[in-house]
Amino acid sequence: MERRISIRKLVMTVISFIVSIAFLLPFFWMLSTSFKIEADVFKFPIEWIPRTWNGIENYKEVWLGKDPFALYYWNSIKITVSTTIISVTVSALAAYGFSKVNFSIGNFLFLIILATYMVPQQSILIPQFILYRYLGLFDSHLGLILLGSFSVLGTFMLRQFFMGIHSDYIDAAKIDGASHFRIFWSIAFPIVRPAIATYAILRFIWTWNDFQNPLIFLRSDELYTIQLAMQKFTSLNGEFYSLIMAAAVSAILPLIIVFIIGQKQVIEGIALGGVKG
Amino acid sequence: MKDLSVEAKSIVENVEFVKRKKRKKSVIEKKENWVGFLFVSPMFIGVSVLTLLPIIATFFLAFADWNFIMGIQSVKWVGLDNFKALFANEVFIKSVLNNLLFLLTVPICMAISLLISIVIDKHVYMKSYFKVAFFMPYISSIVAIAVVWQVLFNPTEGPINQFLFSLGIENPPKWIADPNFALISLMVIQIWASTGFNMLIYLAGLQSIPKELYEAADMDGATRWDKFKHIMLPALSPTTFFLLITGIISTFKVFDLIAVLTKGGPINSTTMLVWHLYDSAFVNLKIGYASAIAVVLFFFVLFITLVQWSLQKKWVNY
Structure with a gap:
């Protein structure tokens, strides 16, 4: 059968393309506004390509001005990277324990952990807040990192993948005298590496975008994450929309980069596990 | 006699062997117990301290009158007072009603996503472009998105109303500044932001349908609509059911949009x-009262989860 371009399909592509552009308009507006001078922001019809370019000044003001985004960026990177590494480690260890080590209370502990997944995170905010004040973790990056480090979802997801490893591999290694830690590190971990990459990227996106936990568990300005800074910046610079849009572009950009790099993992991970942040 | 003693001997040997094996096995078992516990302990301790303990505390606090400033000793037990205050409070009732209204976003979003996913699954070129385009809002931060929409919805100067003005509409809604339109505006943003996620899940579902089914239907002369429906x-x-449940649960957790855009107003x-x-809890410092809301939220989500478990088998045809 010969392959040729079908007219029908072409028409559908064009229609879908127009719909997708309409869908993405808020992003285009954000990007174009971030390069404008303030006076042109609300000109109608919208100037999609700014007539007067002010991009460098806007981004300079956002990054190096009174509220330096450079600092908030660093805070967000620190928190996001630490949370991702710790969460992946904790979840991978637990997932291996629950799937490849036969121990008597394993199933029971797994059930308890799984049951906590039903608890909406917001209904335990108050006791967490009290506990954090008591432990001195309130208003600290460490506290925020710990909050995101014990993911039931991650454990569950990785456990599924560990269970897919044939026990022959593990038994063979055991007969050769390898300990479970050795088996975990040299056999199991490399096999499930793609799954771990998927979970790590998702965790990165969720942590970077998290607004609620920083809002409640951070107080000092200099500890703010990019999302908190964004909101503060908006309420301080309510009149300067071009600056606000430059800040918004800056907040989204790292995610777009991560997404482009790990597109396959993100899409497959979400489609496979059907997971939602 | 001799035969019997041989037999007895072998029995004794067998018993000894099993005993030894058991002892060895129990040593291994003991070791496995320890190793297993070591593997899962970081996770288990974390979940116990940060989730299990707090959920129990929430239930206690819901029956108490207390605030952050007072010490633990000054907790006052007030029985069901917090819940009575809850159901007597207009704002709480309004919140529940708004949550229920917000549920409408779930089926609307699912319908739009289903349509998009069917179109881009088979009927377009550049499929991966479309996947990424519709998925963009999901990976973007809600705060940045909310800020952009805030400006787009600006009643006098925002692009949306300027567009409506240019169409000759004299009094377009004030969107998030208008009590009658604010919730609808939030719902529009919510639908826009969750379409990508729903679409991806539907795409995965569509791709798992065996081609033979369509081929068989073609042979029977089925129309496009027949194929869609049957x-x-x-x-x-199963996909629809999954999206419905996760969608409902996520509407009960909506917070970021409100916190950035309207602060409830x-x-x-x-x-x-x-x-x-x-x-x-964090603005008015009414800990007991807020914990009662937390308990209500907990039961809402629990209820939906239980419904999910009990209906999963009935509604879902594989």
């Missing part, structure tokens, strides 16, 4: 459960 929809029912028109909880 093959696609039933085959997608104007005149409480956009207050919802989690916002009301946050406002009561």
Whole structure:
């Protein structure tokens, strides 16, 4: 059968393309506004390509001005990277324990952990807040990192993948005298590496975008994450929309980069596990 | 006699062997227990301290009168007073109603996503471009998105109303500044932001439908609509059910949009459960009252989860 371009399909592509552009308009507006001078922001019809370019000044003001985004960026990177590494480690260890080590209370502990997944995170905010004040973790990056480090979802997801490893591999290694830690590190971990990459990227996106936990568990300005800074910046610079849009572009950009790099993992991970942040 | 003693001997030997094996096995078992516990202990300790302990505390606090400033000793037990106050409070009732209204976003979003996913699954070129385009809002931060929409919805100068003005509409709604339109505006943003996620899940569902089903239907002369109704929809029912449940649960957790855009206003028109909880606990410092909201939220989500478990088998045809 010969392959040729079908007219029908072409028409559908064009229609879908127009719909997708309409869908993405808020992003285009954000990007174009971030390069404008303030006076042109609300000109109608919208100037999609700014007539007067002010991009460098806007981004300079956002990054190096009174509220330096450079600092908030660093805070967000620190928190996001630490949370991702710790969460992946904790979840991978637990997932291996629950799937490849036969121990008597394993199933029971797994059930308890799984049951906590039903608890909406917001209904335990108050006791967490009290506990954090008591432990001195309130208003600290460490506290925020710990909050995101014990993911039931991650454990569950990785456990599924560990269970897919044939026990022959593990038994063979055991007969050769390898300990479970050795088996975990040299056999199991490399096999499930793609799954771990998927979970790590998702965790990165969720942590970077998290607004609620920083809002409640951070107080000092200099500890703010990019999302908190964004909101503060908006309420301080309510009149300067071009600056606000430059800040918004800056907040989204790292995610777009991560997404482009790990597109396959993100899409497959979400489609496979059907997971939602 | 001799035969018997041989037999007895072998029995004794067998017993000894089993005993030894058992002893060895129990040593291994003991070791496995320890190793297993070591592997899962970071996770288990973390979940115990940060989730299990707090959920128990929430239930205690819901029956107490207390605030952050007072010491633990000054907790006052007030029985059901917090819950009585809850159901007597207009803002709480309004929050529940708004949460229920917000549920409408779930089926609307699912319908749009289903349509998009069917179109881009088979009927377009550049499929991966479309996947990424519709998925963009999901990976973007809600705060940045909310800020952009805030400006787009600006009543006098925002691009949306300028567009409506240019069409000759003299009094377009004031969107998030208008009590009658604020919730609808939030719902529009919510639908826009969750379409990508729903679409991806539907795409995965569509791709798992065996081609033979369509081929068989073609041979029987089925129309496009027949195929949609009798093959696609039933085959997608697990996906639909999953999206419905996760969608409902996520509407009960809506917070970021409200916190950035409306703070529950104007005149409480956009207050919802989690916002009301946050406002009561961290702005008004009413810990007992806010914990009662937390308990209500917990039971809402628990109820939906239980419904999910009990209906999963009935509604879903594989």
